[in-house]
Amino acid sequence: MSKSSAHKAKETLKRGFDWELIKQLYQFSRPYSRFILGSVSFVPLVALFHLIQPLFVREAIDKYILSGTTKGIWIVSILFLTALSLEFVSRYFQIYFIELSGQKINYYLRKKVFSFIQSRSLKFFDKRPVGRLVTRLTTDIEHISDLFSSGVITLFSDLFVLIGIIVIMLCLNVKLALTALTVIPILIVVAILFRILSRRIYRVIRARLSKMNSHTQESILGMSVIQLFVQERKMADKFLTIHSDHRKAQFLSNVYESVFYASVELLSTFTLALVLWRGTGSIIENTLTFGTLVAFIDYVYKFFVPIRDLSNKLSIIQSSFASCERVFALLKNEDKISEIDTPKQSDKSKGNIRFEKVDFEYFPGQNVLKEISFEIKAGEKVAIVGATGSGKTTLIKLLNRSYDVTQGSITVDNIPIKELPLADLRRKVGVVLQDISLFSSSIERNIKLGFPHISDNQMEEAAKAVRADYFINRLTNKYQHTITEGGTNLSHGERQLISFARVLAYDPEILILDEATSSVDTETEKWIQEALHQIMEGRTSIIIAHRLSTIRDVDRILVLHRGELVESGSHSELMENKGIYKKLYDLQFKPQEETPEIAHFIADEDKEITPEFIED
């Protein structure tokens, strides 16, 4: 897969300009086209006022200095000053307008991309590391505005100046102009050569840099492991190797740059020498004035100014295009949970749930769930039991349409969930997952989330009901206590209680809960069990149970095995049945008894879905 994407990237490079991309870019920039046009309209003015200046010097030399009259010098000087001032003003507007449009496009794109990513289904997130998504949203979009501000417009403006210089030179003296222009082909060859070489080496540098980065990051994250296993030396040696590779590539790029820089300077002096040689000859032959020669010298200097960082600008444009491509590719993604055009409105529902022959696969051909059918009545409490990988977690994620079923249907109060407005469905279904998601914000914000209708009173009651108030009240700032990134300043149990309080405050009609497997200390365990009671009270509840006490509390148990619903009933019924449930029960809750053949059965089951990360 990575091979094919690398191949694709190469192809795009070969193709050069991608018209599809330009078209999309045009669409995004269209609302701001008046700013872009504004900027573009100042380009010729900048060139005009800039390039007219040497002509005043020419005038002064030929008309006044050589003839020894001082009368008109001040007029020429004032004209020069005027041109200079106008150049200043036009440059200001040219830059301002293009920056403005670049920033506006960025603003709009960021907003769009954020909402776009946010509205993807979980399938989308399974396949992509979060860091990469954040890069799309920040760095890549940033590069798109560079395309305008330091890329296309500057290039356009440089081109205008270069052509202007050539035209003026030709007007002043064709012979001398042609002499000066002989270097242009050499210049082009040198520039192209440098482009090719540096592009190649930059790609190598980037690859090696990212290798170095990931090594450093892993070392920091796994520092305690490195130290525990006394592998400091090995890691330092590995770093040295990676780092040396990086330095080698950098050295090469340094050499290229230095050679290029020196060559451009050489060519500039060379042109000057040519102009001087031909020019003085012409002066002696009386076909050229002194003023024109001086102006020519000035134009040669001016000609080489934009050439020096031409390569820089080209690489900015190139990396901007690469960023554009990545962002636009992202925006083409279709992993969205779709709503039908005229969703059915449902009244205050009761919480009847029915699964009808539900199939689900993450990847085509890999059935995770097969023909699951069952019904849960309003107010019923149901536990789902099964070995790791039996599809329990997937099953509950289907109910709030985190994923959509591949086959079959799910109904809530007899309405297929696909026909309900997504927001309504999710309003009915409250979910607490194993990995608890806390936001780096206050506890209040974490319980209430963004709901303005939840009052402080309701929040405190929810916290009290799940006994989270006990530890919250011990904190100095109580509900205003700030939770750190990932909730690291709270214990596991405390994090769990906050997520319980959150779902209780949300007050859904249907509760879905994936019980945490991680063991916590006995006291916290008691609290969590208590809290569970509280939040299941009066709601249709589906719980992936890992604890005996939870299993005891429910009305019915569904047993999943390899993606199929194999048994269902109360605990005692299932125990009498002597089926898979009994085996599972024996395995999980009666550790003293050794059952080797069943051990095999579990090991077979303990497979994980391993979504491969895809490049985009």
Place this chain on the structure above:
Amino acid sequence: MSFKRKTQNQRFLHYFYRYKWYFIAGFFLLLATNGIALSIPWILKITVNEVREGLPQSKLTFYIAIMIGLALIQAVIRMSSRIIIYTAGRNGEFDLRNDFYRHLLKLSPTFFQRKKTGDLMSRSINDTSDIRMFLGPGFLQVTNTVIAYTLTIVLLCLIDIRLTFFALLPFPILMLVVRNSTRSLHKKTRRVQEQLSSLSSKAQENFNNIHVIHSYTQENNEARDFKKLNQEYFFRNMEVSRLRARIWPLIRFISGLAPLIILWVGSYRVIDKEITLGDFVAFNSYLAMLVNPTIAFGWILSILERGYSAMNRLNEILNEEPEDLSTATIKPPQLTGEIKIQNLSFAYPAEKGSPKKLILKNIHFHLKAGETLGILGRTGSGKSTLIKLLTRFYPVPDETFFMNGIDVNRISTETIRNAIGVVPQESFLFSTSVKENILFGQAAQYSDNLTHSAEQAEIDKEIAEMPLEYDSVIGEKGLTLSGGQRQRMALARALAISPKLVLLDDAFASVDSHTEENILTNLKKSLKDVTTILVSHRISTLEHADWILVLDEGEIVEEGTPADLKNQHGIYSNLYQLQQNLFNKKEKEVSDEQIISP
């Protein structure tokens, strides 16, 4: 090697000094380049002057030849000067980054708890590259500007002092403008960066918690929050844009004033016969040469400033003293896993003013080689601290911790850690192959240890099913492992070093009880001589121990064999009741009552 703090300047000097010949050679080469650069307008001047007096063709060709010859020599020198100075900068960066990385390897876990990974990363990558800019381009530009200015002003004064005075007038103004606007640009850019970082954190948090966002229909709220940050980001960016739109044209304007002044004042000087036409032409060329270094002046300033603050940030870390726990007064003993703790009390180094809080009080236990100790205690009871002391992450007082009868403060940390296999709570794996992960603790990669350890950790069957088996790569670009698999991988890694002491710090939280049971039985069979310490909440796990300690508030509140403790009325027996008898309804009610009573 003893640890020495250094100031920023000392560090800079250190790297400058290491490459001093590069810098000295670079300096002379720059001098030569500038000398040649300045001779070219001089030839221009001579040529122009002589043309008016009727220059013979042969002499003209001679001047042109000199000019081209000089240009060629200059190109070579210019190229070498850049290569040499930039290489020195890169080498300095290289050394510094290596030093930084090696220093990190020596720092204690407290340090890494205090610092965010992203922050350390940015110091290691971005700050060192700022130092490169300081040492390379920074040095080059500063030297170049000083040389160019000095030589040019001397030459100009030789031609005409009065015109020099007038023509140079715009330059101080230019410098002032450049300096001020660079400062202000710098400040505004920092505000943009800050906002960008809040914006990215917001996005990252959102994407990480996307299932909560979806389940609780928070999309609109989040979009609103993001919009606020986005708007502020736009405004801050526009501040920079407005400034940028002003600075560059202004610089062009002021530097354009110099030719204007030469035109105005110079014309009169030529007409008055104070200077020649050639002088007039040369003046223009010389001033044109000064424009670039002057504009670069702002850039140089920001390079220097950034280099300085980068060194400041790096220095903060480089001056963190590594905790070297052992003075290793004896030669490495053969450790057998025998371990004795007596009267061990411990408190973390407290912040100034706040009282020291004892985390462990009077801990004592003695394990003979091959024995198993179980530790039970709730969060905050001091278990994790005890594990950290055993693995030598924090210093212990003398005469409290012995291995094979030797005070650990006299044994090198390396020797101790080589004897201990640790499976931590959070099992970190590297994004390398399964094989490299399991054999992580070994100098050479022996593969017979590999499969054996995997079998003992009950992960071998799953590895066999992976696409490349032991060569499968774990992590973002490879396989995603489940929590249980990660923990068993970590166990295999710990077993692969053939440890004398195994520490299992709640290591099976994500492994189902049955697998855990199998693992523990395996270990008991094959690791008869290995001492084991188990930290767990599961009675089924703890029952494997020969001796159990129950910790509470840093103290041992109960201890004994599992059978003893079961019969005592205490924390252990309570837990036992809870975990064993929940199926019995009557007893459950009893335990419910216990739960409610505080």
